[in-house]
Amino acid sequence: MEKFERYIFTALCSTNFLVSCLLFSKITREQREPYMDEIFHVRQAQKYCYGKFNEWDPMITTLPGLYLASVGVIKPVVWLVDLTGKVVCSTAMLRFINLLFNGGILYLLYLIICKLHLKEKTASRRVLSALSLSTFPVLYFFNFLYYTDAGSTFFSLFTYLMTLYGCHKASALISVFAIFFRQTNIIWVAFCASTVVANKMDETWRTEQSKKKDDKSPCQIPFSVSGVKRVMRFLLEFLTTANHVKAVMLVAWPYVLVAMGFIAFIVLNDGIIVGDRSSHEACLNFPQLFYFFSFALFFSSPTSLCYHRALRFIQNLKKQPLLYLLITGLCLLLVWKFTFVHKYLLADNRHYPFYVWKRIFQKHEVVRFALIPAYVFAAWNFMDTLKSRSLFWSLAFLVCLLAATVPQKLLEFRYFIVPYLLYRLHMPLPSLTRLVLEFLFYTAVNAATLYIFINKTFQWPNSPAVQRFMW
Numbered sequence: 001m002e003k004f005e006r007y008i009f010t011a012l013c014s015t016n017f018l019v020s021c022l023l024f025s026k027i028t029r030e031q032r033e034p035y036m037d038e039i040f041h042v043r044q045a046q047k048y049c050y051g052k053f054n055e056w057d058p059m060i061t062t063l064p065g066l067y068l069a070s071v072g073v074i075k076p077v078v079w080l081v082d083l084t085g086k087v088v089c090s091t092a093m094l095r096f097i098n099l100l101f102n103g104g105i106l107y108l109l110y111l112i113i114c115k116l117h118l119k120e121k122t123a124s125r126r127v128l129s130a131l132s133l134s135t136f137p138v139l140y141f142f143n144f145l146y147y148t149d150a151g152s153t154f155f156s157l158f159t160y161l162m163t164l165y166g167c168h169k170a171s172a173l174i175s176v177f178a179i180f181f182r183q184t185n186i187i188w189v190a191f192c193a194s195t196v197v198a199n200k201m202d203e204t205w206r207t208e209q210s211k212k213k214d215d216k217s218p219c220q221i222p223f224s225v226s227g228v229k230r231v232m233r234f235l236l237e238f239l240t241t242a243n244h245v246k247a248v249m250l251v252a253w254p255y256v257l258v259a260m261g262f263i264a265f266i267v268l269n270d271g272i273i274v275g276d277r278s279s280h281e282a283c284l285n286f287p288q289l290f291y292f293f294s295f296a297l298f299f300s301s302p303t304s305l306c307y308h309r310a311l312r313f314i315q316n317l318k319k320q321p322l323l324y325l326l327i328t329g330l331c332l333l334l335v336w337k338f339t340f341v342h343k344y345l346l347a348d349n350r351h352y353p354f355y356v357w358k359r360i361f362q363k364h365e366v367v368r369f370a371l372i373p374a375y376v377f378a379a380w381n382f383m384d385t386l387k388s389r390s391l392f393w394s395l396a397f398l399v400c401l402l403a404a405t406v407p408q409k410l411l412e413f414r415y416f417i418v419p420y421l422l423y424r425l426h427m428p429l430p431s432l433t434r435l436v437l438e439f440l441f442y443t444a445v446n447a448a449t450l451y452i453f454i455n456k457t458f459q460w461p462n463s464p465a466v467q468r469f470m471w
Contacts, residue, residue: 005123009110012131017103020143023450024099027144028092030454035468036350038146042091045070045146049089060275065155065180066148070097094146101150102143106134108157109425115164117429125429132439133424136299137446138413138471141453145470149414152181156188156418163192172254179262183272186262187404188418193255194396197248201238201392208234231391279344282407286334287368289405293378294371295416296423302438303430304385313380324376331372339368342410350467353411385427397422413471 034042040059045067047055070089074097078088087093110130120126134140142149155178162171171192178185238244249256266272273280297304317324345357361368386394401419408415430438449471457466 005127008123009127009130012127013103013106016106016131016134017099020099020102024096024144027450027454028095031468032091034091035145036470038091041066041146041148042094045094046089049074056275058275061273061277061280062148062182063180063274065177065182066097066146066151068180069151069177070094073097073100091146095144098143098146098150101154102134102140104154105139105150105157106130108154108161109133109421112157112161112164112425113429115161116425120429122432125432125435128432128435128439129429132435132442133421135439135442135446136417136421136424137442137449139417139421140442140446141449141471142414144450147414148181149417152178152185153417153421155181156185157421159189160192160422163195168196168251169254172258175255175258176261179258183262183274184404184415185418186259187400188422189255189258190403191396191400191422193252193259194400195393196252196255198390198392198396200244200248200251201235202390204238204244205234205392279342279410281409283340283409284338284406285340285409286338286406288408288411289402290331290335290371290375290379291411292401292405292416292419293375293382295413296382296420297378299420299442300385300424300427302441303424303427303434304381309381309384312384313377316380327376328372331375332369335368335372340409345411350469351412352469352471353413357411382423386423388428389426397426 040057044057044060044064047053048064048067048071074089074093110126113126113129117126139149139153155174159171159175159178162168162174172189175185175189175192178189271277341357345351345353348354360371383394386397389397404415404419429435449469453468453470457468459465459467
């Protein structure tokens with residue numbers, strides 16, 4: 001890190017933390033009591049603060065990583081400054097833990113960007129990209145409430161950073177903390193292990209293809225039936241060759257140990273969910289993938305959308321109409337047969353997904369099918385922005401993305417945080433102008449959502465409690 005860049009980044013970290021603290025103060029004054037799921041999280045954390053580690057709220061479905069981390073930070077601070085009374089493990093004190101995670105996320109994003117974009121010499125683009133992503137609206141909002149998202153994202157990104165640096169033992173150890181915050185993070189642990197396999201596959205592919213003198217571009221894989229056959233044949237040979245499997249296992253064995261431990265947990269727990277399982281049943285909700293692509297297109301629009309890319313999409317449609325017709329037909333089938341609507345989505349009018357579903361999808365039965373062309377473009381845009389990545393890395397990411405989205409019955413934007421950040425991090429670094437636009441766009445969305453949360457309160461007819469809108 002150059003000296004000037006170090007100073008700029010430090011100043012931005014300090015400014016970001018100061019602004020976040022001011023917003024935190026305002027939100028905490030307006031909403032002093034735990035709100036929505038905070039009620040369960042705060043109550044459980046306070047039990048841990050008082051040493052009641054054998055008591056568990058059955059409404060909580062995640063492992064106790066958030067509460068253990070909170071107690072691990074708060075207790076030493078309380079001892080050092082000799083705090084007593086209600087302030088110890090109060091709602092505000094517990095919420096502040098997520099602000100600390102936010103500062104860590106900004107630093108991790110910067111380190112990952114530096115590692116992924118080594119050839120980028122412009123310090124301002126690296127710094128601004130990290131700052132912009134740290135204000136990603138869905139994530140940033142939950143820095144001010146006592147939810148698991150900030151800690152889950154922090155440890156997931158930390159795990160991936162260690163993987164990028166080749167510190168696989170450290171990565172596997174940190175991944176355990178990520179899983180303790182949210183069990184589904186095992187998917188991103190699998191992604192980290194998959195990147196190790198993908199790197200080995202890339203090396204083997206280049207070596208084998210370079211031996212063929214008639215292949216002028218050994219690193220390129222043609223998008224055709226013959227190209228798909230070549231890739232499938234290569235994958236089968238790679239995964240059944242003892243030397244290749246041994247080479248991968250020598251590097252990836254720490255992740256295998258984590259996976260074995262997670263399987264043992266599932267067997268002992270009789271499932272992946274702890275606590276209330278009735279509202280978290282897995283299903284094959286394939287349209288969740290389409291929702292994610294649309295979500296990614298919306299939030300990456302300042303950095304991914306452009307006239308030339310739209311023109312290239314139209315040209316692809318003209319060149320391969322049959323292929324896109326088949327894709328559209330498959331999407332129609334998946335939307336028709338595999339659309340599931342969770343009871344929470346229709347029952348709780350405090351979340352934005354409720355209004356997305358009510359005002360778009362429930363307008364008419366035809367709407368969910370009419371949106372398919374937009375899904376196809378969003379998916380194409382998603383893949384086109386990642387075309388600089390290797391085929392095997394892209395396959396690993398897509399498989400993990402499927403595993404993270406499709407089994408979810410509930411449309412919840414919080415579940416898209418980690419996959420979106422990984423997607424955005426692996427895009428080529430946008431120009432400075434586009435990064436400024438992205439930052440301003442995220443800032444505007446954050447300002448709007450926080451303003452609505454603070455000022456646009458309402459009450460239910462059968463409850464005196466104040467209700468607020470949130471992600």
